[in-house]
Amino acid sequence: MTTQRTSSAPPAVRSLPVKQLLLTLVGWSIALIIFFPILWMVLTGFKTEAAAIADPSFIFSPTLESYQAVQARSGYARFAMNSVVVAFGSTFLALLIAIPSAYAMAFLPTKRTKGTLLWMLSTKMLPPVGVLVPIYLIFRDVGLLDTRTGLIIIYTLMNLPIVVWMLYTFFKDMPKDILEAGRMDGASTFQEVFFLLLPLTLPGIASTGLLSVILSWNEAFWSLNLTSSKAAPLTAYIASFSSPEGLFWAKLSAASTMAIAPILILGWMTQKQMVRGLTFGAVK
Amino acid sequence: MNKTRASGRTVGGLRTLTLQAPAVTLLLLWMIVPLGMTIWFSFQRYNLLMPDMTGFAGLENYEYLLTDPALWSAMGTTLLLVGWVLAITVVGGTLLAVLFQQEFAGRGIARVLAISPFFVMPTVSALVWKNMMMHPSNGVLAWLAESLGLPALDWFSSLPLTSIIIIVSWQWLPFALLILLTAMQSLDEDQVEAARMDGAGPIAIFFFITLPHLKRAISVVIMIEMIFLLTIFAEIFVTTSGGPGLATTNLAYLIYIRALLDFDVGIASAGGVIAIILANVVAIFLVRMVAKNLED
Numbered sequence: 001m002t003t004q005r006t007s008s009a010p011p012a013v014r015s016l017p018v019k020q021l022l023l024t025l026v027g028w029s030i031a032l033i034i035f036f037p038i039l040w041m042v043l044t045g046f047k048t049e050a051a052a053i054a055d056p057s058f059i060f061s062p063t064l065e066s067y068q069a070v071q072a073r074s075g076y077a078r079f080a081m082n083s084v085v086v087a088f089g090s091t092f093l094a095l096l097i098a099i100p101s102a103y104a105m106a107f108l109p110t111k112r113t114k115g116t117l118l119w120m121l122s123t124k125m126l127p128p129v130g131v132l133v134p135i136y137l138i139f140r141d142v143g144l145l146d147t148r149t150g151l152i153i154i155y156t157l158m159n160l161p162i163v164v165w166m167l168y169t170f171f172k173d174m175p176k177d178i179l180e181a182g183r184m185d186g187a188s189t190f191q192e193v194f195f196l197l198l199p200l201t202l203p204g205i206a207s208t209g210l211l212s213v214i215l216s217w218n219e220a221f222w223s224l225n226l227t228s229s230k231a232a233p234l235t236a237y238i239a240s241f242s243s244p245e246g247l248f249w250a251k252l253s254a255a256s257t258m259a260i261a262p263i264l265i266l267g268w269m270t271q272k273q274m275v276r277g278l279t280f281g282a283v284k
Numbered sequence: 285m286n287k288t289r290a291s292g293r294t295v296g297g298l299r300t301l302t303l304q305a306p307a308v309t310l311l312l313l314w315m316i317v318p319l320g321m322t323i324w325f326s327f328q329r330y331n332l333l334m335p336d337m338t339g340f341a342g343l344e345n346y347e348y349l350l351t352d353p354a355l356w357s358a359m360g361t362t363l364l365l366v367g368w369v370l371a372i373t374v375v376g377g378t379l380l381a382v383l384f385q386q387e388f389a390g391r392g393i394a395r396v397l398a399i400s401p402f403f404v405m406p407t408v409s410a411l412v413w414k415n416m417m418m419h420p421s422n423g424v425l426a427w428l429a430e431s432l433g434l435p436a437l438d439w440f441s442s443l444p445l446t447s448i449i450i451i452v453s454w455q456w457l458p459f460a461l462l463i464l465l466t467a468m469q470s471l472d473e474d475q476v477e478a479a480r481m482d483g484a485g486p487i488a489i490f491f492f493i494t495l496p497h498l499k500r501a502i503s504v505v506i507m508i509e510m511i512f513l514l515t516i517f518a519e520i521f522v523t524t525s526g527g528p529g530l531a532t533t534n535l536a537y538l539i540y541i542r543a544l545l546d547f548d549v550g551i552a553s554a555g556g557v558i559a560i561i562l563a564n565v566v567a568i569f570l571v572r573m574v575a576k577n578l579e580d
Contacts, residue, residue, distance in 0.1 A: 020387075023388040031398040034397065035397040035401075037401070037413060037416070037417055038412075040416055040424065041412045041416065044416060053422045056424050097306045098307055101306070101308070104299065120307070120308075126315060130319070130556040130563070131319060131321075132552070133325060133556060134317070134322055135318050136543065137549070189303075220406045221517045221518060224407075238408050239522045242410075242411060242414070253412075256411065260403070264403045268403075275462055
Protein backbone atom coordinates (compact mmCIF):
# COMPACT_ATOMS: atom_id res chain seq x y z
CA MET A 1 0.00 0.00 0.00
CA THR A 2 2.82 2.36 0.85
CA THR A 3 4.55 1.68 -2.43
CA GLN A 4 1.37 2.43 -4.30
CA ARG A 5 1.02 5.75 -2.57
CA THR A 6 4.62 6.85 -3.05
CA SER A 7 4.70 5.83 -6.69
CA SER A 8 1.65 7.89 -7.51
CA ALA A 9 2.71 10.94 -5.50
CA PRO A 10 4.57 13.86 -7.06
CA PRO A 11 8.27 14.15 -6.12
CA ALA A 12 7.77 17.02 -3.65
CA VAL A 13 5.35 15.02 -1.56
CA ARG A 14 7.42 11.89 -1.89
CA SER A 15 10.42 13.52 -0.21
CA LEU A 16 8.24 14.44 2.73
CA PRO A 17 8.07 11.02 4.42
CA VAL A 18 11.86 10.76 4.23
CA LYS A 19 12.29 14.13 5.89
CA GLN A 20 9.64 13.15 8.42
CA LEU A 21 11.40 9.91 9.19
CA LEU A 22 14.73 11.65 9.57
CA LEU A 23 13.26 14.31 11.85
CA THR A 24 11.51 11.70 13.94
CA LEU A 25 14.73 9.73 14.22
CA VAL A 26 16.90 12.72 15.16
CA GLY A 27 14.31 14.21 17.48
CA TRP A 28 13.74 10.98 19.36
CA SER A 29 17.44 10.12 19.54
CA ILE A 30 18.29 13.46 21.10
CA ALA A 31 15.33 13.32 23.46
CA LEU A 32 16.35 9.84 24.58
CA ILE A 33 20.00 10.81 25.04
CA ILE A 34 18.98 13.72 27.23
CA PHE A 35 16.50 11.58 29.13
CA PHE A 36 18.86 8.61 29.40
CA PRO A 37 20.34 9.29 32.89
CA ILE A 38 16.82 9.52 34.32
CA LEU A 39 15.70 6.39 32.49
CA TRP A 40 18.83 4.59 33.64
CA MET A 41 18.25 5.64 37.22
CA VAL A 42 14.67 4.38 37.14
CA LEU A 43 15.77 1.05 35.64
CA THR A 44 18.63 0.65 38.11
CA GLY A 45 16.16 1.06 40.94
CA PHE A 46 14.55 -2.20 39.83
CA LYS A 47 17.82 -4.13 39.69
CA THR A 48 19.66 -6.07 42.37
CA GLU A 49 22.81 -4.39 43.70
CA ALA A 50 24.91 -6.95 41.82
CA ALA A 51 23.11 -6.25 38.55
CA ALA A 52 23.32 -2.50 39.16
CA ILE A 53 27.12 -2.41 39.06
CA ALA A 54 27.46 -5.08 36.36
CA ASP A 55 27.88 -4.11 32.70
CA PRO A 56 25.04 -1.87 31.58
CA SER A 57 22.10 -3.88 30.37
CA PHE A 58 18.48 -3.27 29.60
CA ILE A 59 17.66 -6.91 30.13
CA PHE A 60 17.30 -8.00 33.72
CA SER A 61 14.67 -9.48 35.95
CA PRO A 62 13.10 -6.57 37.78
CA THR A 63 12.92 -6.71 41.55
CA LEU A 64 11.42 -4.47 44.18
CA GLU A 65 14.24 -5.35 46.58
CA SER A 66 15.76 -1.88 46.64
CA TYR A 67 12.43 -0.16 47.07
CA GLN A 68 11.69 -2.39 50.02
CA ALA A 69 15.14 -1.75 51.47
CA VAL A 70 14.77 2.02 51.13
CA GLN A 71 11.27 1.82 52.54
CA ALA A 72 12.47 -0.28 55.44
CA ARG A 73 15.18 2.19 56.37
CA SER A 74 12.87 4.10 58.66
CA GLY A 75 14.58 7.29 57.60
CA TYR A 76 13.11 7.50 54.12
CA ALA A 77 9.51 8.14 55.13
CA ARG A 78 10.62 10.86 57.52
CA PHE A 79 12.70 12.64 54.88
CA ALA A 80 9.85 12.38 52.40
CA MET A 81 7.49 13.76 55.02
CA ASN A 82 9.86 16.66 55.65
CA SER A 83 9.90 17.43 51.93
CA VAL A 84 6.11 17.33 51.75
CA VAL A 85 5.60 19.49 54.82
CA VAL A 86 8.25 22.02 53.84
CA ALA A 87 7.25 22.27 50.17
CA PHE A 88 3.52 22.52 50.79
CA GLY A 89 3.85 24.58 53.96
CA SER A 90 6.00 27.20 52.31
CA THR A 91 3.79 27.22 49.23
CA PHE A 92 0.66 27.71 51.32
CA LEU A 93 2.29 30.57 53.23
CA ALA A 94 3.65 32.18 50.09
CA LEU A 95 0.21 32.08 48.44
CA LEU A 96 -1.42 33.44 51.57
CA ILE A 97 0.93 36.41 51.68
CA ALA A 98 1.11 36.92 47.93
CA ILE A 99 -2.58 36.82 47.00
CA PRO A 100 -3.58 40.12 48.70
CA SER A 101 -0.45 41.74 47.35
CA ALA A 102 -0.96 40.54 43.78
CA TYR A 103 -4.65 41.47 43.99
CA ALA A 104 -3.77 44.99 45.00
CA MET A 105 -1.19 45.31 42.26
CA ALA A 106 -3.46 43.98 39.53
CA PHE A 107 -6.71 45.71 40.47
CA LEU A 108 -5.71 48.76 42.48
CA PRO A 109 -2.50 49.83 40.80
CA THR A 110 -0.80 53.02 41.92
CA LYS A 111 2.18 54.84 40.56
CA ARG A 112 4.43 52.77 42.77
CA THR A 113 3.12 49.34 41.73
CA LYS A 114 5.59 48.72 38.94
CA GLY A 115 8.47 49.81 41.12
CA THR A 116 7.35 47.48 43.89
CA LEU A 117 7.13 44.55 41.49
CA LEU A 118 10.62 45.19 40.20
CA TRP A 119 11.98 45.62 43.68
CA MET A 120 10.44 42.29 44.74
CA LEU A 121 12.08 40.67 41.76
CA SER A 122 15.40 42.21 42.71
CA THR A 123 15.36 40.39 46.06
CA LYS A 124 15.77 37.20 43.99
CA MET A 125 19.15 38.51 42.91
CA LEU A 126 20.50 38.28 46.42
CA PRO A 127 22.70 35.17 46.18
CA PRO A 128 21.99 32.73 49.02
CA VAL A 129 25.70 32.32 49.75
CA GLY A 130 25.90 36.03 50.42
CA VAL A 131 23.51 35.75 53.34
CA LEU A 132 24.23 32.20 54.48
CA VAL A 133 26.31 33.26 57.49
CA PRO A 134 23.79 35.61 59.11
CA ILE A 135 20.86 33.30 58.42
CA TYR A 136 22.81 30.42 59.94
CA LEU A 137 23.65 32.48 63.04
CA ILE A 138 20.10 33.81 63.45
CA PHE A 139 18.71 30.31 63.08
CA ARG A 140 21.23 28.96 65.59
CA ASP A 141 20.36 31.64 68.13
CA VAL A 142 16.60 31.31 67.90
CA GLY A 143 16.67 27.53 67.62
CA LEU A 144 15.49 27.24 64.02
CA LEU A 145 18.44 25.18 62.82
CA ASP A 146 17.36 21.75 61.63
CA THR A 147 13.66 22.51 61.95
CA ARG A 148 10.92 22.33 59.34
CA THR A 149 9.71 25.74 60.45
CA GLY A 150 13.09 27.23 59.62
CA LEU A 151 13.08 25.79 56.11
CA ILE A 152 9.46 26.82 55.57
CA ILE A 153 10.37 30.41 56.44
CA ILE A 154 13.34 30.42 54.06
CA TYR A 155 11.43 28.83 51.18
CA THR A 156 8.45 31.11 51.64
CA LEU A 157 10.68 34.15 51.34
CA MET A 158 12.67 32.60 48.53
CA ASN A 159 9.56 31.96 46.43
CA LEU A 160 7.49 34.97 47.43
CA PRO A 161 8.67 37.27 44.61
CA ILE A 162 8.00 34.65 41.92
CA VAL A 163 4.62 33.79 43.42
CA VAL A 164 3.55 37.45 43.61
CA TRP A 165 4.72 38.00 40.06
CA MET A 166 2.95 34.98 38.63
CA LEU A 167 -0.30 35.71 40.44
CA TYR A 168 -0.09 39.29 39.25
CA THR A 169 0.25 38.08 35.65
CA PHE A 170 -2.76 35.79 36.04
CA PHE A 171 -4.91 38.34 37.88
CA LYS A 172 -4.19 40.99 35.28
CA ASP A 173 -5.54 38.74 32.56
CA MET A 174 -8.89 38.56 34.32
CA PRO A 175 -11.65 40.84 33.04
CA LYS A 176 -12.10 43.71 35.50
CA ASP A 177 -15.87 43.94 34.91
CA ILE A 178 -16.65 40.84 36.95
CA LEU A 179 -14.94 42.21 40.04
CA GLU A 180 -16.49 45.61 39.45
CA ALA A 181 -19.93 44.03 39.28
CA GLY A 182 -19.26 42.29 42.57
CA ARG A 183 -18.16 45.52 44.13
CA MET A 184 -21.34 47.24 42.91
CA ASP A 185 -23.33 44.55 44.66
CA GLY A 186 -21.60 45.53 47.86
CA ALA A 187 -18.98 42.82 48.18
CA SER A 188 -16.16 43.60 50.57
CA THR A 189 -12.55 43.21 49.48
CA PHE A 190 -12.42 39.93 51.34
CA GLN A 191 -15.59 38.63 49.66
CA GLU A 192 -14.43 39.90 46.32
CA VAL A 193 -11.15 38.02 46.60
CA PHE A 194 -12.55 34.81 48.08
CA PHE A 195 -15.78 34.40 46.17
CA LEU A 196 -14.96 35.99 42.84
CA LEU A 197 -11.25 36.29 42.18
CA LEU A 198 -9.99 33.00 43.62
CA PRO A 199 -12.56 30.69 42.00
CA LEU A 200 -12.14 32.43 38.64
CA THR A 201 -8.34 32.32 38.64
CA LEU A 202 -8.02 28.88 40.21
CA PRO A 203 -6.00 27.38 37.32
CA GLY A 204 -3.47 30.20 37.56
CA ILE A 205 -3.24 29.92 41.33
CA ALA A 206 -2.84 26.16 41.05
CA SER A 207 0.04 26.41 38.61
CA THR A 208 1.68 29.12 40.69
CA GLY A 209 1.39 26.85 43.71
CA LEU A 210 2.80 23.89 41.79
CA LEU A 211 5.77 25.93 40.62
CA SER A 212 6.43 26.96 44.20
CA VAL A 213 6.18 23.32 45.34
CA ILE A 214 8.62 22.25 42.62
CA LEU A 215 11.14 24.94 43.51
CA SER A 216 10.93 24.15 47.24
CA TRP A 217 11.05 20.40 46.69
CA ASN A 218 14.26 20.62 44.65
CA GLU A 219 16.01 23.34 46.66
CA ALA A 220 19.35 22.08 47.92
CA PHE A 221 21.54 24.92 49.16
CA TRP A 222 19.53 25.86 52.24
CA SER A 223 18.42 22.35 53.05
CA LEU A 224 22.03 21.10 53.03
CA ASN A 225 23.28 23.97 55.17
CA LEU A 226 20.44 24.46 57.63
CA THR A 227 19.30 20.93 58.37
CA SER A 228 21.15 17.84 59.53
CA SER A 229 19.03 14.98 60.77
CA LYS A 230 15.61 15.93 62.09
CA ALA A 231 14.28 18.26 59.42
CA ALA A 232 16.35 17.20 56.41
CA PRO A 233 14.20 16.91 53.28
CA LEU A 234 14.81 14.48 50.42
CA THR A 235 17.43 16.68 48.73
CA ALA A 236 19.64 16.36 51.80
CA TYR A 237 18.78 12.68 52.27
CA ILE A 238 19.83 11.85 48.71
CA ALA A 239 23.05 13.82 49.23
CA SER A 240 23.88 11.50 52.12
CA PHE A 241 24.37 8.77 49.50
CA SER A 242 27.51 10.60 48.39
CA SER A 243 29.39 9.17 51.37
CA PRO A 244 31.36 6.04 50.48
CA GLU A 245 29.24 3.81 52.68
CA GLY A 246 26.17 4.88 50.77
CA LEU A 247 27.33 3.63 47.42
CA PHE A 248 24.53 1.23 46.77
CA TRP A 249 23.42 2.09 43.30
CA ALA A 250 20.17 0.20 43.23
CA LYS A 251 19.07 1.71 46.54
CA LEU A 252 20.28 5.16 45.54
CA SER A 253 18.29 4.81 42.33
CA ALA A 254 15.17 3.60 44.06
CA ALA A 255 15.33 6.42 46.60
CA SER A 256 16.05 8.98 43.86
CA THR A 257 13.21 7.73 41.71
CA MET A 258 10.81 8.09 44.60
CA ALA A 259 12.20 11.54 45.35
CA ILE A 260 11.84 12.95 41.84
CA ALA A 261 8.77 11.14 40.48
CA PRO A 262 6.09 13.42 41.95
CA ILE A 263 7.95 16.58 40.96
CA LEU A 264 8.79 15.32 37.49
CA ILE A 265 5.12 14.68 36.85
CA LEU A 266 4.14 18.08 38.24
CA GLY A 267 6.83 19.62 36.06
CA TRP A 268 5.46 17.95 32.95
CA MET A 269 2.00 19.19 33.79
CA THR A 270 3.01 22.78 34.46
CA GLN A 271 5.78 23.34 31.93
CA LYS A 272 3.94 26.14 30.14
CA GLN A 273 3.21 28.10 33.30
CA MET A 274 6.69 27.31 34.51
CA VAL A 275 8.08 29.33 31.61
CA ARG A 276 5.85 32.19 32.53
CA GLY A 277 6.75 32.03 36.18
CA LEU A 278 10.46 31.70 35.67
CA THR A 279 10.72 34.43 33.07
CA PHE A 280 8.21 36.70 34.78
CA GLY A 281 6.09 36.76 31.66
CA ALA A 282 8.91 38.22 29.58
CA VAL A 283 8.65 35.35 27.10
CA LYS A 284 5.29 34.40 25.66
CA MET B 285 -19.21 58.52 37.58
CA ASN B 286 -15.84 60.09 37.05
CA LYS B 287 -15.88 61.44 40.54
CA THR B 288 -16.47 58.08 42.21
CA ARG B 289 -13.70 56.60 40.08
CA ALA B 290 -11.30 59.28 41.20
CA SER B 291 -12.14 58.94 44.87
CA GLY B 292 -12.10 55.16 44.47
CA ARG B 293 -8.54 55.44 43.31
CA THR B 294 -7.32 57.29 46.40
CA VAL B 295 -9.07 54.80 48.64
CA GLY B 296 -7.49 52.20 46.40
CA GLY B 297 -4.07 53.65 47.09
CA LEU B 298 -4.56 53.20 50.80
CA ARG B 299 -6.00 49.71 50.35
CA THR B 300 -3.15 48.80 48.05
CA LEU B 301 -0.75 49.74 50.78
CA THR B 302 -2.45 47.59 53.42
CA LEU B 303 -2.85 44.63 51.12
CA GLN B 304 0.75 44.78 50.06
CA ALA B 305 2.10 45.36 53.54
CA PRO B 306 2.72 41.72 54.53
CA ALA B 307 4.61 40.80 51.36
CA VAL B 308 6.57 44.05 51.24
CA THR B 309 7.49 44.00 54.93
CA LEU B 310 8.66 40.40 54.84
CA LEU B 311 10.75 40.87 51.73
CA LEU B 312 12.19 44.06 53.12
CA LEU B 313 13.25 42.23 56.29
CA TRP B 314 14.54 39.31 54.24
CA MET B 315 16.68 41.69 52.26
CA ILE B 316 17.88 44.15 54.86
CA VAL B 317 18.52 42.05 57.97
CA PRO B 318 20.82 39.36 56.59
CA LEU B 319 22.41 41.74 54.14
CA GLY B 320 23.13 44.26 56.88
CA MET B 321 24.55 41.52 59.06
CA THR B 322 26.74 40.18 56.27
CA ILE B 323 28.19 43.61 55.67
CA TRP B 324 28.66 44.18 59.43
CA PHE B 325 30.36 40.80 60.00
CA SER B 326 32.61 41.32 57.02
CA PHE B 327 34.31 44.12 58.97
CA GLN B 328 34.59 42.10 62.18
CA ARG B 329 37.04 39.60 63.58
CA TYR B 330 34.65 36.75 64.19
CA ASN B 331 35.64 33.13 64.24
CA LEU B 332 33.32 30.72 66.01
CA LEU B 333 36.30 28.58 66.98
CA MET B 334 38.17 31.49 68.54
CA PRO B 335 35.58 33.33 70.62
CA ASP B 336 38.17 35.60 72.28
CA MET B 337 39.32 37.15 69.06
CA THR B 338 36.70 39.81 68.42
CA GLY B 339 36.47 43.43 67.44
CA PHE B 340 36.60 45.68 64.43
CA ALA B 341 38.78 44.23 61.73
CA GLY B 342 38.65 47.06 59.25
CA LEU B 343 39.46 45.73 55.84
CA GLU B 344 41.43 42.80 57.24
CA ASN B 345 38.96 40.16 56.08
CA TYR B 346 38.81 41.62 52.62
CA GLU B 347 42.57 41.93 52.54
CA TYR B 348 42.94 38.32 53.61
CA LEU B 349 40.47 37.15 50.96
CA LEU B 350 41.76 39.32 48.16
CA THR B 351 45.32 38.16 48.73
CA ASP B 352 44.26 34.54 49.12
CA PRO B 353 44.88 32.62 45.90
CA ALA B 354 41.80 30.52 46.72
CA LEU B 355 39.49 33.47 46.06
CA TRP B 356 40.93 34.15 42.64
CA SER B 357 40.89 30.49 41.79
CA ALA B 358 37.26 30.31 42.97
CA MET B 359 36.33 33.36 40.90
CA GLY B 360 38.00 31.82 37.86
CA THR B 361 36.16 28.56 38.45
CA THR B 362 32.87 30.43 38.89
CA LEU B 363 33.32 32.31 35.64
CA LEU B 364 34.47 29.23 33.71
CA LEU B 365 31.51 27.26 35.01
CA VAL B 366 29.01 30.01 34.20
CA GLY B 367 30.59 30.75 30.82
CA TRP B 368 30.76 27.19 29.58
CA VAL B 369 27.33 26.18 30.81
CA LEU B 370 25.84 29.32 29.25
CA ALA B 371 27.55 28.67 25.94
CA ILE B 372 26.48 25.03 25.85
CA THR B 373 22.91 25.59 26.97
CA VAL B 374 22.20 28.63 24.81
CA VAL B 375 23.67 27.23 21.60
CA GLY B 376 22.32 23.74 22.30
CA GLY B 377 18.98 25.05 23.47
CA THR B 378 18.51 27.16 20.35
CA LEU B 379 19.31 24.27 18.03
CA LEU B 380 17.07 21.93 20.00
CA ALA B 381 14.24 24.46 20.01
CA VAL B 382 14.42 24.62 16.21
CA LEU B 383 14.45 20.81 16.05
CA PHE B 384 11.58 20.29 18.46
CA GLN B 385 9.54 22.95 16.69
CA GLN B 386 9.46 20.76 13.56
CA GLU B 387 6.60 18.38 13.31
CA PHE B 388 7.45 14.75 13.71
CA ALA B 389 5.84 11.63 15.09
CA GLY B 390 5.56 11.70 18.87
CA ARG B 391 6.97 15.22 19.11
CA GLY B 392 5.01 15.99 22.26
CA ILE B 393 6.45 13.06 24.18
CA ALA B 394 9.97 13.67 22.86
CA ARG B 395 9.74 17.26 24.07
CA VAL B 396 8.59 16.20 27.51
CA LEU B 397 11.49 13.73 27.77
CA ALA B 398 13.98 16.36 26.66
CA ILE B 399 12.93 18.95 29.24
CA SER B 400 12.77 16.45 32.10
CA PRO B 401 16.24 16.95 33.62
CA PHE B 402 15.23 20.44 34.66
CA PHE B 403 12.78 19.01 37.20
CA VAL B 404 15.28 16.63 38.76
CA MET B 405 16.64 17.82 42.09
CA PRO B 406 20.32 18.82 41.83
CA THR B 407 21.51 16.31 44.41
CA VAL B 408 19.90 13.45 42.48
CA SER B 409 21.29 14.49 39.11
CA ALA B 410 24.76 14.97 40.57
CA LEU B 411 24.75 11.53 42.18
CA VAL B 412 23.31 9.76 39.16
CA TRP B 413 25.97 11.30 36.94
CA LYS B 414 28.76 10.72 39.41
CA ASN B 415 27.96 7.08 40.08
CA MET B 416 26.05 5.62 37.21
CA MET B 417 27.27 7.69 34.27
CA MET B 418 30.82 8.81 35.05
CA HIS B 419 32.02 6.05 37.35
CA PRO B 420 35.51 5.08 36.12
CA SER B 421 34.90 1.32 36.07
CA ASN B 422 31.17 0.62 36.21
CA GLY B 423 29.70 3.77 34.69
CA VAL B 424 27.79 3.83 31.42
CA LEU B 425 30.33 6.19 29.86
CA ALA B 426 33.22 3.91 30.84
CA TRP B 427 31.38 0.96 29.35
CA LEU B 428 30.70 2.93 26.16
CA ALA B 429 34.34 3.96 25.86
CA GLU B 430 35.53 0.40 26.38
CA SER B 431 33.05 -0.98 23.86
CA LEU B 432 34.54 1.45 21.37
CA GLY B 433 38.03 0.30 22.32
CA LEU B 434 38.91 3.53 24.09
CA PRO B 435 40.34 3.77 27.60
CA ALA B 436 37.78 4.53 30.28
CA LEU B 437 38.08 7.96 31.82
CA ASP B 438 38.15 8.74 35.51
CA TRP B 439 36.04 11.82 34.98
CA PHE B 440 36.22 13.49 38.37
CA SER B 441 39.95 13.09 38.88
CA SER B 442 41.16 13.81 35.37
CA LEU B 443 38.55 16.33 34.22
CA PRO B 444 36.91 17.59 37.42
CA LEU B 445 35.59 20.93 36.22
CA THR B 446 34.55 19.52 32.85
CA SER B 447 32.55 16.86 34.67
CA ILE B 448 30.74 19.49 36.73
CA ILE B 449 30.13 21.53 33.58
CA ILE B 450 28.59 18.49 31.88
CA ILE B 451 26.30 17.76 34.82
CA VAL B 452 25.16 21.37 35.20
CA SER B 453 24.68 21.76 31.44
CA TRP B 454 22.55 18.63 31.41
CA GLN B 455 20.31 20.24 34.02
CA TRP B 456 20.07 23.65 32.38
CA LEU B 457 19.93 22.74 28.68
CA PRO B 458 16.27 21.71 29.17
CA PHE B 459 15.57 25.07 30.78
CA ALA B 460 16.94 26.92 27.76
CA LEU B 461 15.02 24.56 25.48
CA LEU B 462 11.79 25.12 27.41
CA ILE B 463 12.03 28.91 27.25
CA LEU B 464 13.21 29.05 23.63
CA LEU B 465 10.60 26.55 22.50
CA THR B 466 7.91 28.72 24.04
CA ALA B 467 9.36 31.72 22.25
CA MET B 468 9.47 29.80 18.96
CA GLN B 469 5.73 29.32 19.13
CA SER B 470 5.16 33.02 18.54
CA LEU B 471 7.34 32.99 15.43
CA ASP B 472 5.42 34.31 12.47
CA GLU B 473 5.00 31.33 10.13
CA ASP B 474 3.88 33.55 7.25
CA GLN B 475 7.16 35.42 7.40
CA VAL B 476 9.10 32.15 7.25
CA GLU B 477 6.93 31.01 4.36
CA ALA B 478 7.47 34.29 2.53
CA ALA B 479 11.24 34.02 3.01
CA ARG B 480 11.15 30.48 1.70
CA MET B 481 9.22 31.62 -1.38
CA ASP B 482 11.91 34.21 -1.95
CA GLY B 483 14.40 31.38 -2.07
CA ALA B 484 15.89 31.58 1.41
CA GLY B 485 17.41 28.30 2.56
CA PRO B 486 16.98 26.85 6.03
CA ILE B 487 20.28 28.32 7.23
CA ALA B 488 19.39 31.80 6.01
CA ILE B 489 15.96 31.50 7.64
CA PHE B 490 17.61 30.45 10.90
CA PHE B 491 20.06 33.36 10.96
CA PHE B 492 17.84 36.10 9.59
CA ILE B 493 14.43 35.24 10.99
CA THR B 494 14.54 32.67 13.79
CA LEU B 495 17.57 33.98 15.65
CA PRO B 496 16.46 37.64 15.70
CA HIS B 497 13.03 36.47 16.86
CA LEU B 498 14.63 34.54 19.73
CA LYS B 499 16.85 37.43 20.79
CA ARG B 500 14.76 38.49 23.74
CA ALA B 501 14.16 34.94 24.93
CA ILE B 502 17.87 34.18 24.68
CA SER B 503 18.73 37.21 26.78
CA VAL B 504 16.16 36.12 29.37
CA VAL B 505 17.71 32.65 29.45
CA ILE B 506 21.21 34.10 29.85
CA MET B 507 20.22 36.43 32.66
CA ILE B 508 18.22 33.88 34.65
CA GLU B 509 20.79 31.14 34.24
CA MET B 510 23.51 33.53 35.35
CA ILE B 511 21.72 34.21 38.61
CA PHE B 512 21.46 30.50 39.35
CA LEU B 513 24.81 29.42 37.91
CA LEU B 514 26.76 32.01 39.87
CA THR B 515 25.80 30.15 43.04
CA ILE B 516 25.93 26.49 41.95
CA PHE B 517 26.43 24.51 45.14
CA ALA B 518 24.74 21.12 45.48
CA GLU B 519 26.33 19.64 42.36
CA ILE B 520 29.81 20.42 43.72
CA PHE B 521 28.90 19.42 47.26
CA VAL B 522 27.89 15.87 46.36
CA THR B 523 30.40 15.14 43.62
CA THR B 524 33.85 16.63 44.20
CA SER B 525 33.51 18.67 47.41
CA GLY B 526 35.40 21.38 45.59
CA GLY B 527 38.37 19.21 44.76
CA PRO B 528 40.74 17.86 43.76
CA GLY B 529 42.57 20.75 45.40
CA LEU B 530 40.56 23.78 44.45
CA ALA B 531 39.76 22.57 40.93
CA THR B 532 36.00 22.74 41.37
CA THR B 533 35.67 25.25 44.20
CA ASN B 534 33.52 28.13 43.03
CA LEU B 535 32.71 31.25 45.02
CA ALA B 536 29.63 29.68 46.61
CA TYR B 537 31.56 26.65 47.72
CA LEU B 538 34.48 28.71 49.02
CA ILE B 539 32.18 30.76 51.23
CA TYR B 540 30.60 27.55 52.47
CA ILE B 541 34.06 26.16 53.33
CA ARG B 542 35.04 29.34 55.18
CA ALA B 543 31.73 29.64 57.01
CA LEU B 544 30.65 26.16 57.94
CA LEU B 545 33.88 24.22 57.85
CA ASP B 546 36.40 26.82 59.09
CA PHE B 547 33.76 28.69 61.11
CA ASP B 548 35.29 32.00 60.09
CA VAL B 549 32.26 34.25 60.00
CA GLY B 550 34.25 37.40 59.22
CA ILE B 551 35.99 36.05 56.16
CA ALA B 552 32.93 34.16 54.95
CA SER B 553 30.91 37.37 55.20
CA ALA B 554 33.49 39.29 53.22
CA GLY B 555 33.24 36.53 50.61
CA GLY B 556 29.48 36.89 50.74
CA VAL B 557 29.74 40.61 50.06
CA ILE B 558 31.94 39.89 47.06
CA ALA B 559 29.41 37.32 45.80
CA ILE B 560 26.60 39.85 46.23
CA ILE B 561 28.52 42.50 44.31
CA LEU B 562 29.20 40.04 41.51
CA ALA B 563 25.55 38.97 41.36
CA ASN B 564 24.32 42.53 41.41
CA VAL B 565 26.41 43.56 38.47
CA VAL B 566 24.45 40.86 36.64
CA ALA B 567 21.16 41.79 38.28
CA ILE B 568 21.25 45.40 37.19
CA PHE B 569 21.07 44.25 33.60
CA LEU B 570 18.28 41.79 34.29
CA VAL B 571 16.09 44.29 36.10
CA ARG B 572 16.64 46.85 33.34
CA MET B 573 15.61 44.35 30.74
CA VAL B 574 12.52 43.15 32.55
CA ALA B 575 11.58 46.76 33.19
CA LYS B 576 11.79 47.39 29.48
CA ASN B 577 9.60 44.39 28.77
CA LEU B 578 7.04 45.68 31.23
CA GLU B 579 6.64 48.81 29.11
CA ASP B 580 5.44 46.76 26.16
